[in-house]
Amino acid sequence: MSTITSAMPVNFTFPRWITSVLLLAVAYLVIPAIGTSYLFEAILLPFLALSLAGLGLNILTGYAGQVSLGSAAFMAVGAFAAFNFNLRVEGLPLVGSIVLAGFAAATIGLVFGLPSLRLKGFYLAVSTLAAQFFVQWALTKFSWFSNDSASGVIDAPALSVAGFVFEGAVGRYYFALTVVSVLTFLVHRLVNSQTGRNFIAIRDNETAARIIGVPVLKTKLLAFAVSSFIVGVAGVLWAFAYLRTVEPAGFNLDRSFQILFIVIIGGLASTRGAFFGAALIVVFPLVLSRLGSFLLGDIFDSGVLDMTQRIVLGALIILFLILEPDGLVALWDRIRRRIGSALRRT
């Protein structure tokens, strides 16, 4: 009995779209009503930006199977492009700048995706590393990108759409939430289309994909472009909505790895995975610091915290890769099925 029900959870769970609508209702209505400024500034805004970046990388790595270590570079391209479009093009609305920034990131992604036509696996990962170093170098070297600001750190413009300014933490949260929701919906549509199937086909068996007529080269480059577009927009959110400054230093290799961890921990080839992974990556350090100061008091200073974070996070990643290679999403689905079948038996 239990084996049958656990294999068929359909009749107990809600349809997917109801879950999504409920989540959106909570995100739009409930959280702003009860959340504190700290919640928005320290948790939700970085969570949204990193989720979106994870979502973008997941298209490339999770679905199309192309490893990339240059995510932070594409975020940086997005952030700086949006800043420059906003600064230098008269009368361009913010949404226009963001879309153009996405296209700028997609173009750079396309260029650094070209090696994928010949390289696979580790070799491709190393070649995307080049994007990481090159973009950071270019943004630091040419001060034109940061509008010749002496420190290289620039203030992001206010978030305004059609005259309406998204002010304060809650306003920026609404802005980021809307961007993330729209893009997540589009990604969901994409991965369930023929193109999404082509991505997975190339990941699982490139020769077979070519023989059934999947345009392999085109599809790989498309994966790079779409992925970089989304990661670029995530970069805009990171700089404009979360940090409110634009600087190259924030988009370093650590950030690229962080996004890769989000995708792996959350679950490869799953739109929900990026959100699960980002939640863990963002919330976990805060929980750890609270827990540490509660248990150990003054001994647990920021130095110890930083060290503990790295150790525990590293251990967690290893544990995850061994125990649940399919990520938090798989874990979550299993728990839900267990609860579902337990409820039905009573």
Add this chain to the structure above:
Amino acid sequence: MTLAFGALGSAPFPPDIQEHLAGRDLPPPREDGIRDATNDAVLALVGVTLSFGGVVALQDIDLVARRGEILAIIGPNGAGKSSLINVISGVYRPDRGHVRLAGRAYAQVPTQKLARLGIARTFQNLALFKGLNVLDNVTAGLAHKTRSSFVEQIVGLGRSRTEEIEARNRAERVLDFLHLSHVGERLAGTLPYGLQKRVELARALVAEPDILLLDEPMAGMTATEKNEMAGFVRASRDEFGTTVVLIEHDIGVVMGLSDRVAVLDYGRKIADDTPDEIQRDQRVIDAYLGVTPENEDGEGI
């Protein structure tokens, strides 16, 4: 008679026997029964030679597949059967010779266009997309028919919508045809081996190809599964009028299933005839069972 020939032919023959095999001429073309090859040939290999470094995989192969027939290619291990399929599907480029498809000669068949040329194939080792469910795997077999761009697919307007519905329907029909509907929602990688082989056939068949290349579709199956699979292959031919070129080791299945059998040995075609004739062909028996020594009784030793 079910016989795994793979085990027999694996030991290399001494050079003198190879010469002996190579020296024999092909049989004269038969007048009776078989229609003119040039008229209804959907696939023809002309003088195809392929070698890897110094190893000759295929030597001067001429082969014709006629419309609507089931052509089996048999031969001991290493005889070049898979290489032949790989040449036809453009995975390998022959050193000499060409492949004629739909009236055009190709030095190397363009793999990317293969599906559009009306050719579908399966692989000796499973090549399913493990991360997709069975229905999506089969639907992916129609990838070459997609005309809509990814933007249209995201928005879901116009032709992308009709394409998607059409593809789904066709995939479901093929699943139904191959008795796979009950596993449509399962991930392909979680199915038992025999079913995965059948899903691969479904993915090839969904494109309704003119030519179906099956690389050992029954390898590793039980006798019951083999018979079932043979039934499906025959039914596919009857239903879609597909020309089937298949590689198989199980000589019993081959004889019952195919209209014509080509035998490869050491990269050469040593026979090409109806199953009945093949079974009587001395060269084939020699290739499989070894050549009788000339001095059989050991006189004078």
